[in-house]
Amino acid sequence: MTRHDVTLEWPDGRTQEIEVDGKETVLEAAQRAGARLPYDCRKGTCITCVGRLIELEDGRDEPNDDGAAASDANGTEAPRDAAAAFTYRRSPAALTDGEQADGYVLLCIAHPQADCRIEVGPRVRAGVGDSPWA
Numbered sequence: 001m002t003r004h005d006v007t008l009e010w011p012d013g014r015t016q017e018i019e020v021d022g023k024e025t026v027l028e029a030a031q032r033a034g035a036r037l038p039y040d041c042r043k044g045t046c047i048t049c050v051g052r053l054i055e056l057e058d059g060r061d062e063p064n065d066d067g068a069a070a071s072d073a074n075g076t077e078a079p080r081d082a083a084a085a086f087t088y089r090r091s092p093a094a095l096t097d098g099e100q101a102d103g104y105v106l107l108c109i110a111h112p113q114a115d116c117r118i119e120v121g122p123r124v125r126a127g128v129g130d131s132p133w134a
């Protein structure tokens with residue numbers, strides 16, 4: 001069974017590495033490991049569980065396939081395309097294509113396709129719009 005190591009990173013500097021089995025979502029693996037992450041619907045509709053992909057450890061240096069630099073002149077990291085890093089149990093309809101391209105991922109329905117680091121916590125939630133069904 002395919003497994004991936006996922007490092008969760010909170011704004012206060014805490015980190016926790018979890019192992020996500022192929023059939024698990026990131027949220028399910030986090031709960032199994034005792035990590036507390038926010039969630040509500042568990043169906044990809046409310047955005048409560050949103051995280052942001054920081055780094056994808058799949059052997060590529062570039063975050064996207066378009067050849068964009070990994071960081072700009074100010075050292076700001078370019079967003080990783082979450083749509084390329086996760087498969088979903090169901091459509092992540094609460095996120096726009098642009099939000100996915102900026103690295104946002106719904107952890108309740110997301111299966112990672114490579115080892116990666118994900119920012120979690122309320123600051124991530126503040127970066128995306130409201131659920132279209134809110």
Ligand code: FES
Pocket residue numbers: 038039040041042043044045046047048049050094106107108109
């Ligand atoms: S818990 Fe609602 S979208 Fe994940």
